[in-house]
Amino acid sequence: MNYNETQSSSATMDSQPLAEAEMISRIIAGERGLFYDLIKPCERAVFLTAYSVLKSEADAEEVVQEAALKAYKALGSFRGESKFSTWLVKITLNEARMRLRRSRSESEISLQEFMDDGDSDYTPAVLTDWREIPSEALDRKEVREILQKALAELPEKYREVLISRDVREMNIAETAQLLGISEGMVKTRLFRARLLMQKIVAPELRPQGRKETKG
Amino acid sequence: MVLDCEHVWREISNYIDGDLDPSVRASIEKHLAHCRHCAAILDSTHNIVYLIADERTFTLPIGFSERLRARLESEIEKSEPASR
Numbered sequence: 001m002n003y004n005e006t007q008s009s010s011a012t013m014d015s016q017p018l019a020e021a022e023m024i025s026r027i028i029a030g031e032r033g034l035f036y037d038l039i040k041p042c043e044r045a046v047f048l049t050a051y052s053v054l055k056s057e058a059d060a061e062e063v064v065q066e067a068a069l070k071a072y073k074a075l076g077s078f079r080g081e082s083k084f085s086t087w088l089v090k091i092t093l094n095e096a097r098m099r100l101r102r103s104r105s106e107s108e109i110s111l112q113e114f115m116d117d118g119d120s121d122y123t124p125a126v127l128t129d130w131r132e133i134p135s136e137a138l139d140r141k142e143v144r145e146i147l148q149k150a151l152a153e154l155p156e157k158y159r160e161v162l163i164s165r166d167v168r169e170m171n172i173a174e175t176a177q178l179l180g181i182s183e184g185m186v187k188t189r190l191f192r193a194r195l196l197m198q199k200i201v202a203p204e205l206r207p208q209g210r211k212e213t214k215g
Numbered sequence: 216m217v218l219d220c221e222h223v224w225r226e227i228s229n230y231i232d233g234d235l236d237p238s239v240r241a242s243i244e245k246h247l248a249h250c251r252h253c254a255a256i257l258d259s260t261h262n263i264v265y266l267i268a269d270e271r272t273f274t275l276p277i278g279f280s281e282r283l284r285a286r287l288e289s290e291i292e293k294s295e296p297a298s299r
Contacts, residue, residue, distance in 0.1 A: 124260070
């Protein structure tokens with residue numbers, strides 16, 4: 001069937017969205033154009049997952065495209081034991097990690113492992129006062145950039161956990177399952193990631209931008 | 216239980232998630248009531264967690280959806296259909 005004929009057909013005649021399983025069956029039966037409709041609700045999740053590993057928007061976008069194509073080719077093996085989005089995110093995570101391994105030299109890997117497992121400094125930025133930053137501040141590009149830059153500075157293991165848990169708002173168990181680590185490890189990495197974010201971001205976002213040295 | 220500042224920092228993440236025994240939580244709150252440093256650290260960490268969860272902080276690149284759709288159309292059209 002022609003792609004264009006089906007690209008708007010992800011609804012039944014009474015305009016109800018197709019159930020995921022039915023959509024997958026129809027794609028496998030030949031309605032290829034439905035595949036993008038299947039992917040669309042997961043776009044942000046898969047992009048953030050790839051970005052959490054690669055910290056490059058361009059690389060993350062390429063990986064999402066490759067992962068989506070891989071998922072299409074493997075759709076017949078999808079058994080519906082998890083949600084399609086969970087399966088696609090896992091494929092994306094694996095693709096992103098493979099790309100990172102290919103692009104990173106051995107010395108960089110060693111340094112990264114050392115930094116993650118060593119006695120890094122997880123003390124927060126010590127403040128004596130803090131005024132809450134309202135969510136309206138996110139309308140300012142500068143504030144968004146401070147948060148994005150800080151996230152990119154985190155070691156990969158902490159960035160992955162923080163994006164899963166705090167940006168995608170997955171729970172501890174889901175995060176542990178996706179990343180293949182224990183729930184205890186998720187909590188440990190989350191604690192370190194949040195304190196590192198606080199250490200980087202808090203002095204930048206404080207009123208008047210006044211900074212204090214850590215105690 | 217009396218906690219020092221470092222102990223409080225280590226529990227801030229679990230405190231934000233509400234993932235603490237009531238006795239530990241009570242000890243932390245007792246510490247926070249008289250330590251303005253730890254109170255400011257908790258408030259700032261909590262606020263940052265709140266801000267990064269906002270969808271405006273991390274958005275898809277402009278044109279992302281269109282490029283993904285175009286790539287899928289182009290590749291899927293020429294590929295073999297997915298099969299069981």
